[in-house]
Amino acid sequence: MSFDLQLKGKRALVTGGTKGLGAALVQSLQDAGVEVMTSARAAPEKPLEGVTYVLADLATAAGVATLARAVNERWGGLDILINSVGGSTAPVGGFAVLDDAVWFDELNLNFMSAVRLDRALLPGMLEKGTGVILHVSSIQRVLPLPASTTAYAAAKGALSTYSKSLSKEVTPQGVRVLRVAPGWIETEASVAFAERMAHENGTDYEGGKKLIMDWIGGIPVGRPAKPQEVADLITFLVSPRAASVAGSEHVIDGGTVPTV
Template sequence: MSFDLQLNGLRAVVTGGTLGLGAAVVKTFAEAGARVTTSARTLPAQPMEGVTYVAANLSTAEGTSLLAHTILQDWGGVDILVNVLGGSTTPAGGFAAISDDQWIAELNLNLMPAVRLDRALLPSMLAQGSGVIIHVSSIQRVLPLPESTTAYAAAKGALTTYSKSLSKEVTPKGVRVLSVAPGWIETEASVAFAERMGAQAGTDYEGGKKIVMDWLGGIPVGRPAKPHEVADLIAFLASSRSASIAGSEYRIDGGTVPTV
């Protein structure tokens, strides 16, 4: 039995596609035969063959508009939209350390790019009566770290709720909307963070990794997820193999969240 995801030739847009999970998603879709356009503030020194890169700052309305305009001009529409872009930029220090500007910055990075890009590209999906939108949320929405991720977790919580509402609105019109909530992923940024934590504690990367996992309450599988593992889940959900799946959030966290 073949498990072809049947993505060949489909038009896929992935945000934040030059590093970490975004780069893994771009690679997975491209290798499956999809036509891929992705965005980043800075274009990669070694672009992936066959992938279109658009330099745009999606934390601004202007950057999102630039990406959407380029896609609609080049393709006239889109079949798959994966909103990967996100991250936590708030300093440590708990609730009192988060200024209004930092709250707004977290929302502009973790919620508004998806809202704006969906608003720009979803009409083309509705016009053709088909499409898939996937929002990358986070287990932080149910397992926030008060010391440093309160605003990020709140923004991701808003993204998940928005995703569910959007699904209820447009799934009956042929467009599936889902969200994926990863736990800790072993990206370039998380490796650097664990190395930094390890160095501060007088240990190495493996020691720093244990510190981070302990903060999370442990990861039962014993390690963070690899980017390609999360990308594989996203590709399956975007494919016709999951045509009956809509409105759900899929957690991929190695068992970190201890509740159902």
């Protein structure tokens, strides 16, 4: 039986596509025959042939406008929009160290970047009556770590609620809206963090990973997810093979979230 994802010739925008999950998504979509555009704050060291890279800071309205303009100038619209950019630079220390500037930084990157980009590009999808929008959320929205992820988790919670409402509005008009909520992914940034934890605690990299897994409450499968594993799930969900999947959130966390 063939499992062709029927994505050849589609046009997709992936935000934050030069590192980690974003880079894996760009590669996965390109391998499936998709024409891909992606954004980053800085040019990649090893750009993929055939991928269009747009330099833009999506934590700003101006950066989003730059990216949306690039999409419309090159393609006149798109078929798939994956809002995967995100992250946190909030200091450790609980609620008291989160001033307004930190809160707005977290919200602008993890929530408003998606809202602004959807607002710019969704009308073109609705005009055609077809398209897919996928927002990368996080299990942090249901499993926040008070010492370090309160603002990030709140932003991802807002993204999830917004996504559900948007899906209810536009799915009847032909545009599917989905969410994927990863747990800990073994990206370049998380590898560096595990190595730092290992150094500070006198252990090796595997010991550093175990410290982090214990910190977040454990991962039953025994390891963080690989970026490619999350990318594979997303690539399937945005494909015509998943045409009946809409409005839902798909958790890929190795069993970290302990509740139903």
